[in-house]
Amino acid sequence: MSLDGSGYSGLVLEKLSAAGVKIGDTITIKHDDKEYSGILMPRAQIGSDPDHIVVKLATGYNFGIRLTSQSKVQLTKRGTASKRPASKEIPEQTKGHPAVSILSTGGTIASKVDYRTGAVNPALTAQDLYDTVPELKDHANVTAKVLMSVFSEDIRPSDWTKIARAVATEIKQGTDGVIIAHGTDTLGFTSAALSFALQHLPVPVVLVGSQRSSDRPSSDAAMNLILATDFVGHVDAAEVMLVMHGETDDSFVYAHRGTRVRKSHTSRRDAFQSINTYPIFKIDSSSITEMNPPLLRRDPNRTLRLKPKFEEKVAIVKTYPGFGHDILDHLVDHQYRGIVIEGTGLGHAPKSLQASVAHAVDAGIVVAMTSQCISGRVDMDVYRTGVELQELGIVACEDMLTETAFVKLSWLLANMKGTDKVKTALSRPYVGEIEMRSEMAEYSTTAEEI
Amino acid sequence: MSLDGSGYSGLVLEKLSAAGVKIGDTITIKHDDKEYSGILMPRAQIGSDPDHIVVKLATGYNFGIRLTSQSKVQLTKRGTASKRPASKEIPEQTKGHPAVSILSTGGTIASKVDYRTGAVNPALTAQDLYDTVPELKDHANVTAKVLMSVFSEDIRPSDWTKIARAVATEIKQGTDGVIIAHGTDTLGFTSAALSFALQHLPVPVVLVGSQRSSDRPSSDAAMNLILATDFVGHVDAAEVMLVMHGETDDSFVYAHRGTRVRKSHTSRRDAFQSINTYPIFKIDSSSITEMNPPLLRRDPNRTLRLKPKFEEKVAIVKTYPGFGHDILDHLVDHQYRGIVIEGTGLGHAPKSLQASVAHAVDAGIVVAMTSQCISGRVDMDVYRTGVELQELGIVACEDMLTETAFVKLSWLLANMKGTDKVKTALSRPYVGEIEMRSEMAEYSTTAEEI
Numbered sequence: 001m002s003l004d005g006s007g008y009s010g011l012v013l014e015k016l017s018a019a020g021v022k023i024g025d026t027i028t029i030k031h032d033d034k035e036y037s038g039i040l041m042p043r044a045q046i047g048s049d050p051d052h053i054v055v056k057l058a059t060g061y062n063f064g065i066r067l068t069s070q071s072k073v074q075l076t077k078r079g080t081a082s083k084r085p086a087s088k089e090i091p092e093q094t095k096g097h098p099a100v101s102i103l104s105t106g107g108t109i110a111s112k113v114d115y116r117t118g119a120v121n122p123a124l125t126a127q128d129l130y131d132t133v134p135e136l137k138d139h140a141n142v143t144a145k146v147l148m149s150v151f152s153e154d155i156r157p158s159d160w161t162k163i164a165r166a167v168a169t170e171i172k173q174g175t176d177g178v179i180i181a182h183g184t185d186t187l188g189f190t191s192a193a194l195s196f197a198l199q200h201l202p203v204p205v206v207l208v209g210s211q212r213s214s215d216r217p218s219s220d221a222a223m224n225l226i227l228a229t230d231f232v233g234h235v236d237a238a239e240v241m242l243v244m245h246g247e248t249d250d251s252f253v254y255a256h257r258g259t260r261v262r263k264s265h266t267s268r269r270d271a272f273q274s275i276n277t278y279p280i281f282k283i284d285s286s287s288i289t290e291m292n293p294p295l296l297r298r299d300p301n302r303t304l305r306l307k308p309k310f311e312e313k314v315a316i317v318k319t320y321p322g323f324g325h326d327i328l329d330h331l332v333d334h335q336y337r338g339i340v341i342e343g344t345g346l347g348h349a350p351k352s353l354q355a356s357v358a359h360a361v362d363a364g365i366v367v368a369m370t371s372q373c374i375s376g377r378v379d380m381d382v383y384r385t386g387v388e389l390q391e392l393g394i395v396a397c398e399d400m401l402t403e404t405a406f407v408k409l410s411w412l413l414a415n416m417k418g419t420d421k422v423k424t425a426l427s428r429p430y431v432g433e434i435e436m437r438s439e440m441a442e443y444s445t446t447a448e449e450i
Numbered sequence: 451m452s453l454d455g456s457g458y459s460g461l462v463l464e465k466l467s468a469a470g471v472k473i474g475d476t477i478t479i480k481h482d483d484k485e486y487s488g489i490l491m492p493r494a495q496i497g498s499d500p501d502h503i504v505v506k507l508a509t510g511y512n513f514g515i516r517l518t519s520q521s522k523v524q525l526t527k528r529g530t531a532s533k534r535p536a537s538k539e540i541p542e543q544t545k546g547h548p549a550v551s552i553l554s555t556g557g558t559i560a561s562k563v564d565y566r567t568g569a570v571n572p573a574l575t576a577q578d579l580y581d582t583v584p585e586l587k588d589h590a591n592v593t594a595k596v597l598m599s600v601f602s603e604d605i606r607p608s609d610w611t612k613i614a615r616a617v618a619t620e621i622k623q624g625t626d627g628v629i630i631a632h633g634t635d636t637l638g639f640t641s642a643a644l645s646f647a648l649q650h651l652p653v654p655v656v657l658v659g660s661q662r663s664s665d666r667p668s669s670d671a672a673m674n675l676i677l678a679t680d681f682v683g684h685v686d687a688a689e690v691m692l693v694m695h696g697e698t699d700d701s702f703v704y705a706h707r708g709t710r711v712r713k714s715h716t717s718r719r720d721a722f723q724s725i726n727t728y729p730i731f732k733i734d735s736s737s738i739t740e741m742n743p744p745l746l747r748r749d750p751n752r753t754l755r756l757k758p759k760f761e762e763k764v765a766i767v768k769t770y771p772g773f774g775h776d777i778l779d780h781l782v783d784h785q786y787r788g789i790v791i792e793g794t795g796l797g798h799a800p801k802s803l804q805a806s807v808a809h810a811v812d813a814g815i816v817v818a819m820t821s822q823c824i825s826g827r828v829d830m831d832v833y834r835t836g837v838e839l840q841e842l843g844i845v846a847c848e849d850m851l852t853e854t855a856f857v858k859l860s861w862l863l864a865n866m867k868g869t870d871k872v873k874t875a876l877s878r879p880y881v882g883e884i885e886m887r888s889e890m891a892e893y894s895t896t897a898e899e900i
Contacts, residue, residue: 186771263795266797266821315773318767321609321639345713345716351601
């Protein structure tokens with residue numbers, strides 16, 4: 001095979017081609033008086049540091065060597081890409097280890113670069129996992145399944161249903177905890193969805209992603225996965241949580257409540273934040289610290305209540321100056337059943353929308369209000385305009401995240417009959433998504449003090 | 451006059467009625483062995499602490515006395531509400547003080563409670579200002595005008611035009627600085643709009659709001675206004691900034707860059723945060739500290755370039771799982787000229803939208819991409835899906851806030867001919883709204899460490 005699709009370009013591609021090596025070959029690179037040997041890796045992410053050659057060293061770590069046009073570099077092929085070994089081998093089971101199920105849905109964490117074929121493989125098998133992250137063996141007896149293989153921006157409510165059902169199957173088979181590997185873009189939406197769909201959990205369910213793909217030296221994939229596996233197998237809690245880096249260093253991860261977490265940074269490894277509350281656990285390689293009480297403790301005798309259905313005709317609408325009522329009218333005319341208005345401040349929208357809101361409510365649509373501020377609580381009793389919107393029938397979503405309000409409304413509409421019932425349920429806490437009083441300390445200001 | 455519309459209710463209203471007092475009367479309250487005298491104030495915000503009587507003490511401060519059904523309370527009327535003095539008096543001018551223009555647009559900061567008439571008066575006159583905040587005299591020679599009187603959720607792009615023109619008039623008349631009092635809900639949108647509309651500023655322009663109305667003991671209105679006045683009269687900077695509390699205590703305020711700031715909490719007094727950058731100045735009662743270099747220094751000889759027009763047919767669309775392309779199609783069919791997609795992560799949207807995006811671009815609509823993460827930078831070169839969206843003609847908005855991208859697109863479409871020109875201008879910095887490299891330190895995590 002050639003280097004097409006390997007992700008290399010420019011100078012680096014030239015040097016690799018000249019040496020006649022391909023992805024998966026064992027090579028030695030002499031570079032400015034240093035020498036490195038390892039397996040040539042492809043690049044999974046387009047356009048990231050195009051000047052690097054990445055090799056997997058014998059230690060299992062990836063290492064990037066930066067070339068410039070001034071670099072003195074000599075590439076030698078030492079061995080040819082080996083065939084992929086016949087998989088399906090059942091990894092050895094260690095007595096006393098918890099049983100952990102890993103379900104893969106796609107995304108960066110699952111876009112493991114297969115250095116045997118050079119393909120960016122969006123699927124994880126149990127064998128792949130043990131190959132890439134051998135440390136998992138020390139923490140749990142892992143079984144792994146590929147549920148789907150999609151970038152998370154393409155996840156739909158029907159996928160939440162599929163994932164929830166697969167988790168239920170694992171739980172029925174007696175697993176001690178379930179991990180879902182998932183892209184980060186809509187990870188917070190899916191964690192909220194599973195929180196509603198999987199009620200009365202006997203064991204913990206943990207979503208995990210990574211911000212940097214595993215061919216990058218800075219990847220957070222392995223650490224997030226190892227700590228999530230250790231955590232889900234041992235923690236005395238049974239709810240849906242999301243585990244990601246707690247700071248940019250590889251020091252610890254947080255387990256956030258599934259209904260209270262969002263991706264707040266495009267690229268940082270500590271992008272996920274609990275909003276209006278603290279994370280539930282802080283986890284490092286030697287300890288699990290409880291920061292906030294979990295909703296339920298682990299209890300293998302508890303029977304899961306599975307409610308996996310979601311209504312797809314629900315929309316989020318963010319308001320802005322000059323927002324046209326035509327957008328709301330469009331949703332009413334197109335048979336939407338629920339609308340979450342992400343309004344301003346304490347839950348306000350332009351006065352010019354009131355007729356359209358009334359029209360939507362008359363049509364039997366549930367209209368809910370959250371705030372684009374993100375932190376804090378909607379309070380529609382403070383100003384006259386908020387009171388008027390409530391009189392029209394809008395439901396104030398308290399301190400719920402917009403994403404969670406959207407997921408919850410979609411879930412309620414699929415599982416509950418009667419608009420009034422849905423409205424009442426929307427503003428009452430089910431799985432920690434609303435707290436009737438928020439603490440002050442959970443909001444941090446951007447700037448460091450001078 | 452009666453106590454109708456005074457904002458009092460229940461037990462408190464009963465006690466006030468029984469004593470025969472009305473808003474504006476001087477009263478003495480004996481309450482559980484303590485005695486307070488002052489002018490009876492009405493309540494501006496609906497539903498906030500209904501058990502309090504609020505009086506303005508001789509010191510000028512508001513004081514709230516909480517009544518319970520167990521309270522021993524005795525109310526005595528000491529004087530009757532005085533007639534409003536004939537206004538239009540020109541406040542005395544102090545030699546050597548800077549000339550500061552205050553333009554009022556409405557919102558909580560301007561909803562001064564008039565204790566003479568009992569009305570919640572949304573207008574500030576210069577005389578009102580001196581009456582309520584006598585300290586202003588010590589900082590500047592203030593002139594004040596009422597431009598409009600609206601809650602900020604009702605501000606439209608045409609209002610930005612009106613405000614920009616009014617600021618230009620003040621500058622032409624030789625003011626040393628302009629303050630705009632404005633509701634907080636869309637304060638960040640207006641600060642971005644003025645940043646584009648008022649180019650090449652000779653003096654600083656500062657937007658100021660308050661999160662708690664001036665009849666509440668916790669109001670931030672006076673402090674924000676005093677420090678903003680002092681700041682705008684003296685600081686050696688000439689750009690559009692937004693001044694609000696820097697922490698919940700009354701210790702200091704920040705001056706944020708107009709294009710980089712958003713309301714990030716529904717109710718806290720330090721709700722406004724600079725995103726992806728630091729505030730420009732930190733201001734307390736004794737000093738102004740520069741945290742970030744201003745775009746321009748003060749220069750009275752510089753000539754303002756006024757570009758006050760904005761296109762109203764621009765929309766923000768936030769994506770979510772299952773987002774229907776029908777919403778994008780609606781915007782194309784309804785002659786929108788610009789669409790900002792607030793996508794996920796590094797700037798992604800469901801693959802199912804690609805045909806609608808292509809359709810929109812073909813129709814001559816400028817389609818831009820920002821991230822609902824809020825912090826960080828859109829990077830559409832990392833994953834294949836981002837590359838595909840760019841190939842369809844979407845403009846990646848770098849590290850620009852969604853709100854700022856929306857305002858900028860509206861401004862460019864009104865001031866520049868040719869879609870290609872607008873697209874190129876959108877992703878290049880004009881007034882500090884984009885930085886080509888962001889610092890790490892400006893993102894703070896939610897949780898305190900354990």
